[in-house]
Amino acid sequence: MDEATLDHAVRLLRKGQLVAFPTETVYGLGADARNDRAVAAIYEKKRRPSQHPLIVHLSDGGKLTDWAHSSPMAERLAQRFWPGPLTLVLSKREDVSRVVTGGRETIGLRVPKHPVALGLLRRFGGAIAAPSANRFGSVSPTHREHVLAEFGSEAPLVLEGGSCEVGLESTIVGLAEGTPQLLRPGGISREALEAELGCALSVPQDGVVRAPGSHPVHYSPNAEVRLVPPERLHAECVRLATKPISVGVLLPMPGGRGGAELNIETVATFAGVVLGGVRSPEDYARQLYDNLRAFDRHGCQVVLTTLPEPIGIGLAVADRLTRAAAKG
Ligand code: TXA
Numbered sequence: 001m002d003e004a005t006l007d008h009a010v011r012l013l014r015k016g017q018l019v020a021f022p023t024e025t026v027y028g029l030g031a032d033a034r035n036d037r038a039v040a041a042i043y044e045k046k047r048r049p050s051q052h053p054l055i056v057h058l059s060d061g062g063k064l065t066d067w068a069h070s071s072p073m074a075e076r077l078a079q080r081f082w083p084g085p086l087t088l089v090l091s092k093r094e095d096v097s098r099v100v101t102g103g104r105e106t107i108g109l110r111v112p113k114h115p116v117a118l119g120l121l122r123r124f125g126g127a128i129a130a131p132s133a134n135r136f137g138s139v140s141p142t143h144r145e146h147v148l149a150e151f152g153s154e155a156p157l158v159l160e161g162g163s164c165e166v167g168l169e170s171t172i173v174g175l176a177e178g179t180p181q182l183l184r185p186g187g188i189s190r191e192a193l194e195a196e197l198g199c200a201l202s203v204p205q206d207g208v209v210r211a212p213g214s215h216p217v218h219y220s221p222n223a224e225v226r227l228v229p230p231e232r233l234h235a236e237c238v239r240l241a242t243k244p245i246s247v248g249v250l251l252p253m254p255g256g257r258g259g260a261e262l263n264i265e266t267v268a269t270f271a272g273v274v275l276g277g278v279r280s281p282e283d284y285a286r287q288l289y290d291n292l293r294a295f296d297r298h299g300c301q302v303v304l305t306t307l308p309e310p311i312g313i314g315l316a317v318a319d320r321l322t323r324a325a326a327k328g
């Protein structure tokens with residue numbers, strides 16, 4: 001990233017304007033976190049309800065106490081996982097505006113790892129409030145082109161940072177109440193967090209994790225996503241091949257159930273578009289949103305896929321696919 005572009009971005013932020021930037025998870029739509037009018041402009045551009053809290057991005061963990069009351073658990077997780085794809089929800093300091101917290105007494109904080117995000121934060125000197133840079137409810141952007149396509153002629157300055165390494169949003173851990181809670185699975189696995197904390201995270205029983213303000217229907221492409229049990233995926237492809245609809249298949253995540261009997265060649269004889277054939281769960285997660293967008297570009301009406309086992313990055317993939325398949 002050249003210095004002149006970064007300086008330009010910083011000037012825009014200081015003026016209260018929005019700048020989209022890459023992080024290692026997804027691209028964010030940023031504003032000066034201390035400027036209520038700038039923060040309000042994020043909600044407007046995303047068409048996001050104003051009670052949905054935003055994540056405040058910091059250049060380093062030392063700034064945590066400018067925004068929130070810390071705790072031994074917060075210190076520990078910040079030490080271990082920042083910079084990185086982890087958001088901590090803590091009690092906010094009294095002087096922090098409720099505009100950025102969606103009216104809550106808690107605040108989500110994260111130090112991102114992407115060099116462009118860190119470069120921007122350091123040069124700006126302050127904190128940047130940023131949700132994912134997509135319209136409310138749609139698929140998060142993992143490439144600069146996705147952000148430009150999402151906002152069209154209303155696109156802000158979008159800094160280039162290549163494709164996002166993790167490709168799914170940060171894990172959100174709630175530490176403002178007694179037991180630590182997993183509010184959204186993401187780039188840092190539940191297992192890694194529990195190992196670091198030495199205790200279990202509380203997770204909602206129904207399997208769909210809910211950060212406040214997050215909606216069961218989210219991350220949705222235009223195509224209808226249908227979740228099929230792994231052993232039924234092949235037969236369902238064959239059945240749909242006889243119908244006058246354009247079908248896409250997102251292959252199962254590698255290394256888990258349901259992958260063995262399917263391969264691109266056999267499925268491709270039944271479905272028009274087959275994506276997701278990668279070697280590792282990490283590659284699968286990295287390409288998930290890009291693939292969901294690609295099904296739309298190909299004009300698929302139905303996308304068949306299957307949920308991975310909810311372990312490691314599979315928990316976050318299963319969460320996003322469940323929401324992508326939910327009906328509003
Ligand atoms: O990876 C990410 O987290 C990306 C990049 C840009 O950092 N950001 C992102 O932001 O995914 P967004 O706005 O799309 O999702 C933020 C989530 C929402 O589900 C919101 O409910 C939760 O964070 N959140 C933020 N502050 C919170 C708070 N005080 N309490 C509970 N949940 C909070």
Ligand code: MG
Nearest residue numbers: 131132133140
């Ligand atoms: Mg989002």
